[in-house]
Structures are given as structure tokens and as C-alpha cells.
């Protein structure tokens with residue numbers, strides 16, 4: 610089994626006398642900054658003036674322009690959207706990085722695909738939480754945490770791994786487990802997971818199920834509860850006890866249906882297409898396409914996003930969730946207004 614580091618295995622002194630700049634205050638940024646601060650570390654948030662700046666100040670954070678925050682810090686965690694990192698890095702981060710400082714990321718995309726080339730006199734590591742930023746914060750507040758991967762790309766001080774471990778502990782990941790990886794493995798597995806399973810695969814599965822039922826004449830509300838709402842309840846069981854515990858809780862009829870019909874829906878052809886998705890990630894084809902899409906201001910991204918938000922499952926879901934006050938209002942609602950803002 611891979612070595613997994615937990616809270617008590619990790620020494621945090623190596624980070625205690627250092628200033629940490631968290632650049633960006635979005636999904637990951639607000640969680641890292643607040644968790645690290647509450648873990649007793651000295652944190653400054655690096656931003657441009659605007660929505661996130663105001664939010665970070667309201668949350669009681671010390672906030673500076675990116676260049677100023679970087680110049681004042683020993684560890685610089687880059688938590689900007691991946692597509693904005695190269696420009697901000699060139700203009701504001703690289704010229705202000707102190708020799709011997711550490712440059713850190715929560716995803717290896719830009720370093721692995723050489724969109725960001727760090728100077729040779731700094732440590733470079735990643736601490737990549739395996740969960741959405743809002744859950745990095747929420748689980749921390751609940752006394753738990755989200756697991757993280759750490760990886761070291763450059764180690765000029767000889768302390769890069771220990772700093773990465775202390776950082777991971779500071780955001781709460783020591784409570785869930787910290788695993789060592791490389792930038793390549795983190796980048797490729799993270800992109801694959803979000804495309805084939807967690808986001809792309811799942812949203813396509815949910816929509817296909819909803820459309821199959823509604824096109825057969827069933828009520829959209831019934832289809833929504835069946836294919837979207839109940840998914841969380843089923844996944845919670847998998848999170849707690851794997852497929853086995855989920856299958857223990859469901860009826861034997863459902864379990865038999867799982868065994869005989871699941872492989873009819875997700876079959877060897879699906880797996881072959883998953884392998885194609887993985888191959889496009891490994892060869893850099895996906896990254897090239899995403900970088901180009903951003904260079905031309907995202908026409909395809911925006912068109913698909915508009916269309917997806919108008920899907921019947923979204924409309925019926927909004928109406929039904931209004932009637933379930935116990936369902937948490939998504940903080941990401943703000944994302945609709947701010948685009949990539951202070952979520």
C-alpha cells in the first residue's frame with residue numbers, strides 16, 4: 610500500500626516561521642487561506658482589487674496586490690484559475706519570488722504542460738486537495754478534512770517535501786490522508802477523473818437517465834428525484850462504506866438490477882472511450898485544445914455552458930430545491946454572477 614501521511618505523522622514547524630501567500634480567493638483560495646490561518650500560520654492573500662478582495666477583507670484576511678504578497682512571502686500558493694495562471698505568473702509572481710522561496714500549486718496542469726516555467730532557485734511543489742474547495746473549508750470546520758496529494762518538482766532547500774506536508778496538514782488534509790505523487794501523475798489522473806467519472810461522466814449519465822424517463826412520458830419531477838436528487842444519498846453510502854455498503858442498504862431488487870443492467874449501460878465500449886479520453890490527456894491534446902479555447906475567449910465553452918444551464922433537468926431541479934429548504938443553497942450561485950469570482 611502507498612505511504613499515507615496523517616496529522617500526527619507531520620511536523621509543522623518548517624512552516625511556522627514562514628509567510629504564506631495564497632494567490633486567489635475563489636473555490637480553493639478561500640479554503641486554503643482560512644484553514645491555514647486557523648491552523649496558526651501567517652497568511653496573506655494576493656489579489657487584484659475587486660470582488661474577491663472585498664470578500665477576503667470581510668473574512669478578516671490580510672490582503673495585498675499579488676506582486677506585493679509574493680514579495681513578502683516564503684511560500685506562494687497559486688490558486689488562480691488554471692487558464693489565468695501563466696499571465697499572472699509572468700507579470701506579477703516570477704519577478705517578485707524570493708530566491709529560496711517555495712512556489713506551490715493545487716493542480717499540476719501549468720507546470721506539467723510547461724505553461725509556467727518556474728525559476729531554478731525556488732522549491733516547487735503541489736498540494737492538490739481531492740475535493741472541491743468549498744468542501745475543503747466545510748470539512749475543516751467540521752473537524753474533518755479532504756485528502757490531498759503532494760508532489761515535489763524542484764527541491765532547492767532540501768525542505769520542499771516537509772513544507773508541502775506541513776501545508777497539507779494546515780488545510781486539514783492530515784485528518785483524511787496525504788499521499789505523495791508527481792506533477793505528471795496528479796495532472797493526468799485529476800483531468801481523467803473530472804472528465805470521465807466525477808464531472809463529465811456523471812453529468813452525462815444523469816442527463817441520459819433523466820432524458821430516457823421524460824422522453825418515455827414520465828413526469829420530469831419524478832425523473833429529477835430519481836436521477837439527480839437521490840444520487841447524493843446513494844453516493845454518501847459509497848463514501849461511507851464503498852459499493853458494498855451502498856448495496857447493503859439498497860433493496861436486493863436494486864442490487865440485482867445493479868449487477869445485470871449496470872454493465873449494459875457502462876460497458877467495454879465505454880471503457881475503450883475512457884481510454885481515448887486518457888490518451889488525449891497524456892499526449893497533451895486536451896491541454897492544447899483548452900489553452901486554445903481560452904486564447905479565443907471561450908466561444909465553445911460559453912455556448913455549451915448556456916445550453917447546459919437551460920436543460921430541463923436544471924429548470925425542474927431549481928424549482929424543486931426551492932421547496933426543500935434543508936437543501937443547502939449553493940455558494941457557487943455567486944459563480945453565475947462573478948464568473949470566476951469569490952465563491
Ligand SMILES: NC(=O)C1=CN([C@@H]2O[C@H](COP(=O)(O)OP(=O)(O)OC[C@H]3O[C@@H](n4cnc5c(N)ncnc54)[C@H](OP(=O)(O)O)[C@@H]3O)[C@@H](O)[C@H]2O)C=CC1
Nearest residue numbers: 633634635636637657659661688689715716741742949950
Ligand atoms: N475548484 C476546485 O475545487 C479545485 C481546484 N483545484 C485547482 O486550484 C486552482 C484554483 O482553482 P479554483 O479555486 O477553482 O479557482 P477559481 O476560479 O475559484 O479562482 C478564482 C479566484 O482567482 C482570482 N483571479 C482570477 N484572475 C485573477 C487575476 N488575473 N489576478 C488576480 N486574481 C485573479 C479571482 O479574483 P477576482 O474576484 O478578482 O476575479 C478569484 O479570487 C486551479 O489550479 C485548480 O485546478 C484543485 C482542486 C480542486
Ligand SMILES: CC[C@](O)(C(C)=O)C(=O)O
Nearest residue numbers: 739740741742799803807
Ligand atoms: C473534480 C474536479 C476538480 O478536479 C476537483 C474539485 O477536484 C476540479 O478541478 O475542480
Ligand SMILES: [Mg+2]
Nearest residue numbers: 716799800803
Ligand atoms: Mg481538477
Ligand SMILES: [Mg+2]
Nearest residue numbers: 738739740799
Ligand atoms: Mg480534482
